[in-house]
Amino acid sequence: MRKKIVAGNWKMNTLPAEGVELAKNVVAGRGEVCSCVNFIVCPPFTHLSQVIDAVKGSDIAVGAQNCAAEAKGAYTGEVAASMIAALGCEYVILGHSERRQYYGETSETLNKKMAQAYANGLKPIYCVGENLDEREAGKHFDVVKAQIEEVVFNLTAEQFSQLVIAYEPVWAIGTGKTATAEQAQEIHAYIRKVLAGKFGAAAAECPILYGGSCKPSNAAEIFAKEDVDGGLIGGAALKAEDFLAIGKGFAK
Numbered sequence: 001m002r003k004k005i006v007a008g009n010w011k012m013n014t015l016p017a018e019g020v021e022l023a024k025n026v027v028a029g030r031g032e033v034c035s036c037v038n039f040i041v042c043p044p045f046t047h048l049s050q051v052i053d054a055v056k057g058s059d060i061a062v063g064a065q066n067c068a069a070e071a072k073g074a075y076t077g078e079v080a081a082s083m084i085a086a087l088g089c090e091y092v093i094l095g096h097s098e099r100r101q102y103y104g105e106t107s108e109t110l111n112k113k114m115a116q117a118y119a120n121g122l123k124p125i126y127c128v129g130e131n132l133d134e135r136e137a138g139k140h141f142d143v144v145k146a147q148i149e150e151v152v153f154n155l156t157a158e159q160f161s162q163l164v165i166a167y168e169p170v171w172a173i174g175t176g177k178t179a180t181a182e183q184a185q186e187i188h189a190y191i192r193k194v195l196a197g198k199f200g201a202a203a204a205e206c207p208i209l210y211g212g213s214c215k216p217s218n219a220a221e222i223f224a225k226e227d228v229d230g231g232l233i234g235g236a237a238l239k240a241e242d243f244l245a246i247g248k249g250f251a252k
């Protein structure tokens with residue numbers, strides 16, 4: 001049985017006190033949602049530690065939104081995977097489209113970041129997805145395939161067993177425009193097929209999350225699709241009530 005995951009990507013939002021309050025509210029309301037849902041919150045680096053404390057004793061996991069490509073050293077402003085892991089983080093988001101787009105992250109960088117994540121026991125949430133031009137040109141399958149082949153195909157079977165994939169069409173992120181449940185299913189099934197070509201039966205166990213304007217009103221329909229195993233949530237993860245309501249997209 002594949003894991004069901006609802007992960008919150010807080011991006012560059014919340015001050016520490018706000019983040020702690022948000023995390024505590026998620027913990028407080030968690031019981032209303034099926035215990036089958038694995039919740040993950042991904043705050044900014046600055047309050048990872050406080051959020052980890054705030055969720056202690058609950059089943060809410062914590063992830064970082066990025067990590068450095070290098071292990072340590074003279075890389076001003078970077079945060080190493082070992083530092084994140086030392087705080088008690090379990091996950092790290094890698095290859096988010098905002099990182100690819102605004103910070104020039106390429107498959108080459110992402111291979112290094114993945115290696116750092118695994119070397120430090122962090123489970124990557126690896127993001128893939130096409131932009132609007134690529135979708136309109138019918139290239140979305142090829143784009144996503146390349147993002148997977150160039151990075152995920154370099155993993156060992158053992159590493160792959162710890163991986164979460166998030167499919168996030170760039171045109172749906174923060175735009176209020178969501179992929180239809182059918183569009184999500186179509187490409188999730190395709191991603192699983194690509195993964196199966198390399199990792200065989202293990203592909204059936206890899207959680208593939210949908211991301212891009214996922215909200216309480218559309219989560220249930222999208223999550224009902226066979227190859228959609230949950231969501232990576234941006235804007236709607238900033239309100240505990242909405243984040244939890246998205247989790248309720250999986251029937252209790």
Ligand code: PGA
Pocket residue numbers: 009168172173174175176211212213214232233234235236
């Ligand atoms: P959104 O962001 O839910 O605000 O569209 C999703 C994401 O970028 O992970």
